[in-house]
Amino acid sequence: MSIWRVILCIICPPLAVLDKGCGSVVITFILWLLGWVPGTIAALIIVNGDKKR
Template sequence: MSIWRVILSIICPPLAVLDKGCGSIFITFLLWLCGWVPGVIAALVILNNPER
C-alpha cells in the first residue's frame, strides 16, 4: 500500500479501491455515503488486504 493510496483513501475512498473490483467499489461507496469515517476505514481495510 503506497502513501498515495492512503492519501486518496482519506480524500475519496471509492477512488482508492478502483482496481480492487466492482464489489469493493460498491461497498466502499455505500459506506462513504453513510459517513466519511466508515468509507475511509473500509478503503484502508480493502487496500491492506494482501489477497486482493
C-alpha cells in the same frame, strides 16, 4: 501500500479501490455515503488486505 493510496483513501475512498473490483467500489461508496469515517476505514482495509495475497 503507498502513501498516495493512503491519501486517496482519506480524500475519496471509492477512487482508492477502483482496481479492486466492482463489489469493493460499491461497498466503499455506500459506506462513504453513510459517513466519511466508515468509507475511509473500509477503503484502508481493502487496500491493506491486498498486500497479504
